[in-house]
Amino acid sequence: MIILVTGGARSGKSRFAENLYKGRKDVVYIATSKITDDEMRERVKLHQESRPSQWRTYEGNYDLHKAIGGEKNYLLDCLTVLTSNIMFDISKDVEYIDYKIQSKIEDKVIQEIENLINRVREKDYNLILVTNEVGYSIVPEHHVARVFRDIQGRVNQKIASLSDEVYLVCCGIPVKIK
Numbered sequence: 001m002i003i004l005v006t007g008g009a010r011s012g013k014s015r016f017a018e019n020l021y022k023g024r025k026d027v028v029y030i031a032t033s034k035i036t037d038d039e040m041r042e043r044v045k046l047h048q049e050s051r052p053s054q055w056r057t058y059e060g061n062y063d064l065h066k067a068i069g070g071e072k073n074y075l076l077d078c079l080t081v082l083t084s085n086i087m088f089d090i091s092k093d094v095e096y097i098d099y100k101i102q103s104k105i106e107d108k109v110i111q112e113i114e115n116l117i118n119r120v121r122e123k124d125y126n127l128i129l130v131t132n133e134v135g136y137s138i139v140p141e142h143h144v145a146r147v148f149r150d151i152q153g154r155v156n157q158k159i160a161s162l163s164d165e166v167y168l169v170c171c172g173i174p175v176k177i178k
Contacts, residue, residue: 002117003128004160007169014077016174017128018051021073027055030067030076034085061085064112065119072125079131083109083152097147106151110158117162131156
């Protein structure tokens with residue numbers, strides 16, 4: 001079973017996703033965050049404290065299929081951070097990200113997730129992916145932010161099409177949309 005959980009910032013997405021595995025010990029948490037400052041360090045610590053200590057953690061943004069082991073349940077949190085990390089790895093310090101670079105970024109993110117989904121399906125395991133719905137706000141002023149929003153929107157569409165179920169979480173309330 002592949003489940004995508006989406007919603008806005010601080011909507012309760014992660015809590016909902018983690019609760020879908022409540023009581024299970026055979027869970028691998030695929031963490032995509034990079035600790036770059038004190039704020040991120042604190043956010044990561046809060047996430048770590050919110051999940052059961054028995055869950056194994058796999059940290060990374062590439063070769064995510066290598067997280068698959070003997071456990072039956074996997075939770076990737078989050079796809080949005082994965083996209084931004086890959087985007088900045090590929091675009092580096094480029095001021096203008098043209099459509100060729102955008103396509104390369106999008107293709108790489110989708111390839112990583114498709115490889116993970118394929119491995120999970122081969123083993124008949126479960127995967128929950130958490131992402132942010134980034135298109136509900138104003139159009140960003142800065143080019144890089146607009147590019148990120150557009151790429152993430154298309155990635156979310158693709159991953160939703162590959163998922164068996166999709167939930168939108170709003171104000172802590174999950175709504176099944178697929």
